[in-house]
Every structure is written in C-alpha cells, then in structure tokens.
Amino acid sequence: MRKEYLTVENIVGPLMLVQEVSGVSFAEIAEIILPDGGIRHGQVLEINEDKALVQVFEGTSGLTPGEVRVKFLGKGLQLGLSRDIVGRMFNGFGRVIDGGPPIIPEKYSDVNGVPINPEARDYPNEFIQTGISTIDVLNTLVRGQKLPIFSGSGLPHSRLAAQIARQAKVLKTGEQFAVVFAAMGITFEEAQFFMNEFEKTGALERAVLFINLANDPPIERIAVPRMALTAAEYLAYELGMHILVILTDMTNYCEALREISAARKEVPSRRGYPGYLYTDLSMIYERAGRIKGKSGSITQMPILTMPEDDKTHPIPDLTGYITEGQILLSRMLHNEGIYPPVDVLPSLSRLKDKGIGKGKTREDHAGVMNQLYAAYAKGKAAKEIAVVLGESALTPLDIMYVKFSEQFEKEFIGQGEGENRDIIASLTIGWKLLGMLPATELKRVKQEFIDEYYPSKQL
Amino acid sequence: MSIAVVQETLTIEHRVLVPPGISGTVTAVSPEGEYRVEDTIAVVSGEQGETRLSLFHRWPVRKGRPYRSKALPNSLLITGQRVIDTLFPIAKGGSVAVPGGFGTGKTILQHALAKWCDAQVIIFIGCGERGNEMTDVLTEFPRIVDPRTGRPLMERTIMIANTSNMPVAAREASIYTGITMAEYYRDMGYHVAVMADSTSRWAEALRELSGRMEELPADEGFPSYLPTRLAEFYERAGMVETLGGREGSVSVIGSVSPPGGDFSEPVTQHSRRFVRGLWVLDRQLANARHYPAVSWLESYSEYVEDLGQWWESKGFPEWKSLRGEIMGLLQQENRLQQVVKLVGPDVLPDSQRIVLETCALFKNAFLQQDSFSPVDMFCPLEKQVKMLKLILLFHERGRRAIQKGATLVAVRGLTICRELMRMRQTVKNDEIEKLDRMAAELDRSMNELEARYERR
Ligand SMILES: Nc1ncnc2c1ncn2[C@@H]1O[C@H](COP(=O)(O)OP(=O)(O)OP(=O)(O)O)[C@@H](O)[C@H]1O
Ligand SMILES: [Mg+2]
Numbered sequence: 001m002r003k004e005y006l007t008v009e010n011i012v013g014p015l016m017l018v019q020e021v022s023g024v025s026f027a028e029i030a031e032i033i034l035p036d037g038g039i040r041h042g043q044v045l046e047i048n049e050d051k052a053l054v055q056v057f058e059g060t061s062g063l064t065p066g067e068v069r070v071k072f073l074g075k076g077l078q079l080g081l082s083r084d085i086v087g088r089m090f091n092g093f094g095r096v097i098d099g100g101p102p103i104i105p106e107k108y109s110d111v112n113g114v115p116i117n118p119e120a121r122d123y124p125n126e127f128i129q130t131g132i133s134t135i136d137v138l139n140t141l142v143r144g145q146k147l148p149i150f151s152g153s154g155l156p157h158s159r160l161a162a163q164i165a166r167q168a169k170v171l172k173t174g175e176q177f178a179v180v181f182a183a184m185g186i187t188f189e190e191a192q193f194f195m196n197e198f199e200k201t202g203a204l205e206r207a208v209l210f211i212n213l214a215n216d217p218p219i220e221r222i223a224v225p226r227m228a229l230t231a232a233e234y235l236a237y238e239l240g241m242h243i244l245v246i247l248t249d250m251t252n253y254c255e256a257l258r259e260i261s262a263a264r265k266e267v268p269s270r271r272g273y274p275g276y277l278y279t280d281l282s283m284i285y286e287r288a289g290r291i292k293g294k295s296g297s298i299t300q301m302p303i304l305t306m307p308e309d310d311k312t313h314p315i316p317d318l319t320g321y322i323t324e325g326q327i328l329l330s331r332m333l334h335n336e337g338i339y340p341p342v343d344v345l346p347s348l349s350r351l352k353d354k355g356i357g358k359g360k361t362r363e364d365h366a367g368v369m370n371q372l373y374a375a376y377a378k379g380k381a382a383k384e385i386a387v388v389l390g391e392s393a394l395t396p397l398d399i400m401y402v403k404f405s406e407q408f409e410k411e412f413i414g415q416g417e418g419e420n421r422d423i424i425a426s427l428t429i430g431w432k433l434l435g436m437l438p439a440t441e442l443k444r445v446k447q448e449f450i451d452e453y454y455p456s457k458q459l
Numbered sequence: 460m461s462i463a464v465v466q467e468t469l470t471i472e473h474r475v476l477v478p479p480g481i482s483g484t485v486t487a488v489s490p491e492g493e494y495r496v497e498d499t500i501a502v503v504s505g506e507q508g509e510t511r512l513s514l515f516h517r518w519p520v521r522k523g524r525p526y527r528s529k530a531l532p533n534s535l536l537i538t539g540q541r542v543i544d545t546l547f548p549i550a551k552g553g554s555v556a557v558p559g560g561f562g563t564g565k566t567i568l569q570h571a572l573a574k575w576c577d578a579q580v581i582i583f584i585g586c587g588e589r590g591n592e593m594t595d596v597l598t599e600f601p602r603i604v605d606p607r608t609g610r611p612l613m614e615r616t617i618m619i620a621n622t623s624n625m626p627v628a629a630r631e632a633s634i635y636t637g638i639t640m641a642e643y644y645r646d647m648g649y650h651v652a653v654m655a656d657s658t659s660r661w662a663e664a665l666r667e668l669s670g671r672m673e674e675l676p677a678d679e680g681f682p683s684y685l686p687t688r689l690a691e692f693y694e695r696a697g698m699v700e701t702l703g704g705r706e707g708s709v710s711v712i713g714s715v716s717p718p719g720g721d722f723s724e725p726v727t728q729h730s731r732r733f734v735r736g737l738w739v740l741d742r743q744l745a746n747a748r749h750y751p752a753v754s755w756l757e758s759y760s761e762y763v764e765d766l767g768q769w770w771e772s773k774g775f776p777e778w779k780s781l782r783g784e785i786m787g788l789l790q791q792e793n794r795l796q797q798v799v800k801l802v803g804p805d806v807l808p809d810s811q812r813i814v815l816e817t818c819a820l821f822k823n824a825f826l827q828q829d830s831f832s833p834v835d836m837f838c839p840l841e842k843q844v845k846m847l848k849l850i851l852l853f854h855e856r857g858r859r860a861i862q863k864g865a866t867l868v869a870v871r872g873l874t875i876c877r878e879l880m881r882m883r884q885t886v887k888n889d890e891i892e893k894l895d896r897m898a899a900e901l902d903r904s905m906n907e908l909e910a911r912y913e914r915r
Contacts, residue, residue, distance in 0.1 A: 282623030
C-alpha cells in the first residue's frame with residue numbers, strides 16, 4: 001500500500017508543494033485524491049530535500065491544501081499500448097474518451113521516450129507525395145522528416161494539414177500507414193473539422209487521436225505531444241507502420257509551458273518563455289525519424305500559429321532551429337484567395353535534395369525546382385520595382401517574369417482542396433509555366449531536360 | 460614527447476604522448492608488440508616518483524593542454540570554399556565564428572569544411588543540434604574519399620554527438636571534450652580543425668545549469684561568466700610548438716545561432732570579441748538561395764594581412780591584389796545598388812552598369828558554391844585564382860569595350876559571358892586549363908566586339 005500524504009502546503013497556479021515526503025523521485029506520477037473521491041493526476045517536477053513540487057495535469061482549481069491527499073505511484077508518466085489504439089481517441093492524459101471500451105495494453109511505455117543514438121538512425125530519403133505542388137516540387141517532404149507549418153491565426157493550416165494527411169503516400173505500395181493526431185488547446189470546431197475530415201475519408205480507422213481542447217486544462221497539454229509520440233513510436237518501430245504525426249497547435253503547447261515556468265518563478269528568457277524552451281521542444285521534434293533495422297518511420301508535421309505573424313517570435317524561431325525546414329503560409333496569398341497559400345520563398349525543406357531525382361521522382365526535378373524558385377523570386381522582385389517606379393521602369397524581359405510570377409501563384413501554388421496532383425502532374429504544370437519564359441532564360445535546368453520538356457511553341 | 464606510435468587508422472598515426480608534467484629518466488621500456496591501451500609500456504622516474512606510462516592518459520577537459528610556445532597563425536587552412544579561401548580566409552590555428560539564423564547554412568558550411576579543409580584531424584562537435592545531421596555525417600563520411608590521402612574521410616574524423624534532446628549537462632561538457640581531443644592530436648604534431656555546431660546551444664546549456672544552481676543571471680539570463688567561458692574556449696585555438704618540439708595547430712570554427720536571427724544578442728556579441736574572423740550568414744542571401752550565404756559586406760577576416768606571404772609562397776603572389784580589387788568592386792556595387800533602388804537601373808550609364816554586371820557574375824559564378832554538386836563542392840586554390848582573374852578580366856575588357864562604344868547588352872550577349880556564368884559547374888577540378896582557354900576566348904570575343912565598334 002502506498003503512502004498518502006496530507007501535507008500539501010501550498011498551491012500556486014498548476015503547482016502544489018507537498019511536504020515531508022520520502023522516497024519520491026523526479027518525474028514520478030502522483031494521484032491527487034479529492035475529498036469527494038475524485039482523482040486528479042500530477043507529476044513531480046522538482047524535489048528539494050523532503051519537499052516535492054507537483055504539477056497537476058487537470059489544473060488545481062477547487063483544490064485546497066489540507067483537504068487533498070497525494071499518493072506517489074512510483075513510476076513516471078506512461079501510456080498503455082497495443083495494436084488496438086489505432087482508430088481510438090484519447091485525452092491528454094492517455095485516457096480513452098470516445099466512449100468505447102478501455103484499451104487492454106500489451107505494454108506500458110514512458111511517454112518521454114529515449115533519445116535515439118545518431119548511429120542507430122537511418123537517414124530520411126524516401127519521397128512522400130502529398131499531392132500539393134508547392135510541397136512536392138519545391139519543398140519535398142521525405143519519410144522521417146520533421147517539417148512544420150508556420151501559420152497565423154485565421155489561415156487555412158488545418159485544411160492543409162488535413163489534405164496532406166488524406167493524400168500523403170509513398171510511391172511504393174503495400175505499406176501500412178497511419179496518422180497520429182495530437183490536438184493541443186484547439187477549439188472544438190477545429191477538432192471537429194479534423195474529426196469529420198478523417199471520418200469522411202475513412203482515415204479515422206487508421207488514426208490515433210489525442211485531444212486536448214481549448215477549455216481542457218492547459219497543463220494537460222504538456223503531456224499531449226509526448227503521449228502522441230509514444231503511440232507513434234510503438235506503431236512505427238514495433239509494428240512497422242509509417243506514421244504521420246500532426247501536432248497542432250504548438251503555440252498553445254508553449255504557452256502552457258510558459259505558464260508552469262511562471263508559476264515556478266523561473267528566470268524567464270525571451271518574451272517570458274523559459275530558457276529551456278529549445279531543449280523542451282527538441283525533445284518533441286527529435287522524436288521523428290527512421291531507425292536502422294526497423295521498417296516503420298515517423299514523419300512529423302507540427303503546426304504553429306505565429307503570434308502577430310512574426311517569424312522571429314521564440315516559438316517559430318526555436319522550432320525552425322530544430323526542424324528540418326518549414327512551410328510558411330502567407331496572409332497575402334490567402335487574402336488573394338489562393339489556396340494553399342504557401343509562401344514559397346521563405347519555405348524550405350532541408351531534406352528535399354535527398355528525396356528527389358531519377359528513380360525517386362524524375363530526373364529533371366532538381367532543375368525545375370531551382371528554376372521555378374529563381375524565376376518566381378525574380379518576378380516578385382520586378383513587381384516590387386514596378387510598384388515603386390512604375391511598369392515603364394521594367395524591361396520586356398522583366399515584364400515576362402512578372403507575368404510568370406502571377407500565373408505561378410494562380411496555377412502552381414493555387415490548387416483545389418480536393419485536388420491531389422501527382423508529382424508528374426506538378427512538374428508538368430511547372431514546365432508549362434516555364435514555357436512563358438524564353439528557353440535561354442532557363443539557366444538552372446540542364447539543356448537535355450529543356451530539349452525534352454520545354455513546351456514547344458505550337459502549344 | 461611521444462614514446463610510441465600506433466597506427467590508429469590508415470590515415471592517422473597515433474603518437475603516444477608522455478603526459479604533460481611528467482619528466483625524468485626512462486627506466487623500463489616494453490618491446491614493440493601488441494598491447495592493450497591500459498598496459499604499461501614504459502616507466503619514467505623523476506621528481507614526481509615513478510610513473511607508469513600506457514598508451515593513453517587522462518586530462519581534465521576544462522583545462523587547456525600546455526605547449527612550449529604559441530606562434531602567429533600564418534598559413535592558410537585550405538577549405539576549398541571560394542568565399543572563404545579567397546575573401547575571408549582562416550589560418551591554421553585561427554578561430555572564426557559563423558553566426559546565422561536558422562536555415563542560413565551553418566551546418567552545411569561546417570560539414571563542407573569538415574570534408575574538404577586540409578587539416579589532418581577533424582573534430583566535429585554536434586552540440587545540441589539535430590540527430591539526423593549526425594547520422595548524415597556518419598553515413599556520408601565513410602563513403603567520401605579524402606582527396607589528399609585517398610582514404611575515407613571518416614578515418615580522420617572524430618564526432619562528438621550530443622543532440623538537442625540529450626542531457627544538457629553533457630552538452631555543456633561536449634565543447635570541452637572536443638577541444639581537448641583537438642589539443643591532444645595537436646600535441647602529436649597534427650593540424651587539427653574543430654567545428655562546433657552550435658556554440659549557442661552550449662551557452663544555453665550553461666544558462667540552464669546556472670539557473671538550476673540559482674546563480675544571479677546577467678544578460679538575457681546567461682550567467683555573468685559567459686564571456687569568460689567563451690574566451691577560454693576560443694583561446695585554446697592556435698598554432699603552437701608542442702612540448703615535444705613539434706608544430707601543431709588547432710583551428711576553431713564555431714557556429715552561433717542567434718535567437719530571432721538578431722546579432723545583438725550576448726553569444727554573438729561576445730564571440731566576436733574573441734575570434735579573428737567572422738563569416739556572417741545573411742538571411743536575405745539564404746532566402747535567395749545564394750549559398751553559402753556568407754555576407755561579403757559584413758564578414759571579415761583578420762588573417763588576410765598575415766596570409767599574403769603564404770599565397771605568394773604557393774605561387775599566387777597576385778592573390779592579395781586580386782582580392783582587394785574585387786572587394787573594391789563589391790563596395791562600389793553596394794553604393795550603386797542604393798541608387799538603383801531609388802531610381803531604377805536605367806539611369807546608370809553603361810560604364811557603371813558594368814560594375815553591377817561584374818559583381819552579379821562574381822556572385823553567381825564565384826561566391827555561390829553548391830555543396831551538393833560533385834564538380835562544385837570543392838574548389839582548389841588554383842581554380843579559385845583563375846576564376847577570379849577571369850571575372851576581373853571580364854570587367855577590364857567589358858569596361859574598355861563600353862568605352863569604345865559597345866553597349867552593355869552587346870557585352871552581355873557574348874557567348875563566352877554565358878559560359879563564364881556557368882564555369883563553376885562546367886570546369887572540373889582536373890581540367891583547370893579550360894579556364895585559360897576561356898580567358899583567351901574572352902579576349903578574342905572582346906577584341907572582335909571592339910573592332911566592330913571601331914569600324915563604325
Ligand atoms: N552550400 C550550400 N549548397 C546548397 N544548399 C545549401 C548550402 N548551404 C545551405 N544550403 C541549404 O540550406 C539548408 C539549411 O542549411 P543548414 O542546415 O546548414 O542551416 P543552419 O544554419 O545550420 O540551420 P540551423 O541553425 O537551423 O541548424 C540546407 O538544408 C540546404 O538546403
Ligand atoms: Mg544547423
């Protein structure tokens with residue numbers, strides 16, 4: 001029988017201080033028993049001599065020192081796992097919330113995972129086709145990559161993520177694929193949107209959902225991505241499945257972290273976020289990848305809304321420092337009615353070069369990618385000059401570039417929400433647009449590919 | 460002093476050192492043969508009593524290893540990266556910081572240096588960065604052949620992997636572990652290069668640990684001793700005469716990841732004080748996919764002055780003046796660009812627009828270097844000098860042609876000019892003489908162009 005402590009001395013924000021404890025260890029899980037018999041859960045954040053600082057997941061409202069009893073369970077936060085978690089929905093604490101029967105676990109895993117030795121990793125290099133031109137051609141996603149979407153409030157990041165989840169596939173067949181979806185502090189409508197999406201496309205049967213809504217306790221948010229990734233690791237590395245993990249919204253996660261940090265009176269770093277935000281985020285994002293000798297993989301697509309659309313805000317900034325690129329959404333394109341409003345120039349997939357080319361996509365891919373990018377950049381720059389100095393300041397060639405960039409936004413960036421373009425279709429659109437420029441301008445593409453793919457004049 | 464040698468890899472001969480501070484008479488020596496690392500192979504008696512020496516010894520990592528004397532670094536650490544060797548070189552034994560926001564190319568640059576620089580031993584410290592990047596090195600380096608030794612690069616490389624999700628205490632220590640290993644090989648008489656990616660993560664580890672010990676925070680929460688620690692780290696670089704009388708060096712290249720890409724933060728600011736070179740990675744250049752995104756306006760190298768003689772001794776006496784010339788043009792271009800921004804390029808006369816043209820050529824054909832292209836990723840010095848000369852020749856001849864009445868459009872339209880634009884991709888390292896032919900062709904085309912205008 002484990003000891004129950006009545007010695008809660010102090011409750012501040014999401015934290016409570018328990019005194020005169022013994023044999024309690026760091027990160028241990030505690031049960032907090034309310035006078036009415038209700039149970040909440042907490043985790044030991046810090047131990048100082050005989051005092052334990054406990055973070056209460058469900059929040060501390062309604063808890064009074066002296067009235068609650070605390071029981072330490074002698075183990076860290078764990079998730080019960082079995083094949084049956086697929087198709088089910090859990091709360092941030094790993095409890096089933098879809099009304100179905102509980103999971104009978106085959107095993108329990110610590111939700112914090114263990115860092116993977118780089119030696120044991122397999123380098124990600126397998127092309128994932130998302131059916132979205134701006135991603136597939138320009139910012140190619142590969143299996144095992146962590147590629148976040150940097151968005152802003154009101155932008156269609158959820159629709160984009162759902163579309164990717166629906167369409168993503170590898171050009172090989174016969175592999176098991178599943179989505180692990182973690183919602184942190186999003187609205188009921190947003191969660192419902194994903195749910196409907198998954199249901200409509202039958203994806204729900206191959207999805208595991210961890211849901212913490214905006215009105216759920218913020219502290220529970222800290223556990224959500226860890227739960228989700230623990231489930232993902234089990235499915236990927238033990239059952240050999242290919243997992244796409246969608247984490248949304250990381251900004252809410254970071255806010256929760258800040259809240260705890262403030263309650264602990266820690267010295268804040270930039271904009272009040274704790275100094276360990278980078279380390280904490282990396283413990284989430286680094287849990288993507290592939291492992292030698294295991295057939296499964298974990299690909300991560302975290303979504304975050306940039307406060308005030310500011311890319312230098314600590315949340316996107318630190319995320320960018322950890323992930324392997326970023327897909328940026330543009331408010332301007334969105335306002336112009338272009339979906340998905342991917343801001344091509346500052347977006348980057350750092351692993352793109354490993355996943356494209358002959359045998360993976362097509363031999364001209366790299367050239368087309370660089371050429372489209374360069375031409376679009378040039379067109380936008382020319383457009384800016386035209387805004388300041390007037391069209392007359394442009395040379396005929398510049399004008400061609402401007403036209404190109406406008407058409408590029410409409411036809412290449414823009415596509416339907418239900419439109420699933422395969423890579424060949426995307427490259428074909430790319431070539432069609434490049435056909436608006438004289439062939440001599442295509443300096444980034446090898447001549448042999450120009451000969452083969454450059455649209456002839458008759459068209 | 461070394462007392463024995465072991466062939467560590469086919470590239471590296473491990474020279475077993477007498478630990479610093481031990482001296483006296485050798486009273487026993489084991490014969491040549493096979494030993495375990497901890498076996499005694501010699502005994503030294505001296506003031507400190509009897510010391511048994513084995514194939515290894517221990518050293519506290521936070522303390523710099525002693526040497527006989529430090530020398531001024533005055534030979535180039537060849538990196539094969541044009542923007543570095545030609546514009547902002549680092550000397551063997553030098554130290555450079557590479558600040559840049561996320562995705563600006565710090566790691567790719569560090570990897571390029573680890574692959575191609577002419578140090579004999581490479582220590583790569585992955586300090587609080589991505590696991591996949593370490594995996595990349597681990598899978599790639601055994602496959603890449605070192606052009607100098609013909610052996611896999613891995614044989615000269617030591618990696619210290621402390622990824623971002625590993626314990627911060629180990630992250631804090633990793634920098635010291637790396638630099639101590641570097642000094643150890645230096646003491647064997649090797650030229651060693653240390654890449655630390657990223658020193659900011661190390662500084663943050665320092666901050667985290669300091670916070671936990673409830674020390675008083677200074678600037679942005681960093682402990683007040685941050686500058687001291689940074690200075691101590693960079694001070695351990697240098698060209699030395701070792702205690703055993705050999706020449707060895709440790710060069711240090713540390714990347715810096717400023718929050719929000721803002722260089723006014725403490726780690727960037729303090730690092731600047733302790734290094735002699737700065738390769739500033741520019742967000743705008745990176746966004747324009749101009750790689751390496753080293754800013755030619757903000758970067759500097761204090762080694763330029765000391766390296767002129769070295770270049771001369773290698774048969775390139777003209778390096779310094781060529782460098783001066785192109786740097787001058789870049790400055791001029793910068794001023795002209797401001798004008799262009801205000802009133803458009805049309806206003807400038809062709810005699811000035813040729814400066815923009817030359818600089819555009821220089822940026823595209825010379826400064827940009829593709830780390831993933833087999834032809835372009837490493838550029839020998841001879842090729843660098845010849846490419847630069849070609850670009851300056853283009854400028855000289857282009858200017859003259861314009862003086863004689865040719866238009867910029869006509870100059871730009873020459874076939875050879877388009878070839879110059881692509882030369883970094885088309886001229887392989889074993890056919891550098893092609894560049895001479897291109898120079899001849901450039902002269903010929905320009906002569907022809909001038910003649911056309913003179914006839915008018
Ligand atoms: N020399 C180069 N040649 C080609 N591509 C490059 C080069 N340098 C950088 N890149 C591109 O830029 C991307 C980001 O580079 P890198 O990973 O080195 O950035 P970083 O500065 O280390 O970022 P972080 O601080 O987030 O680690 C690469 O994945 C690659 O696509
Ligand atoms: Mg990096």
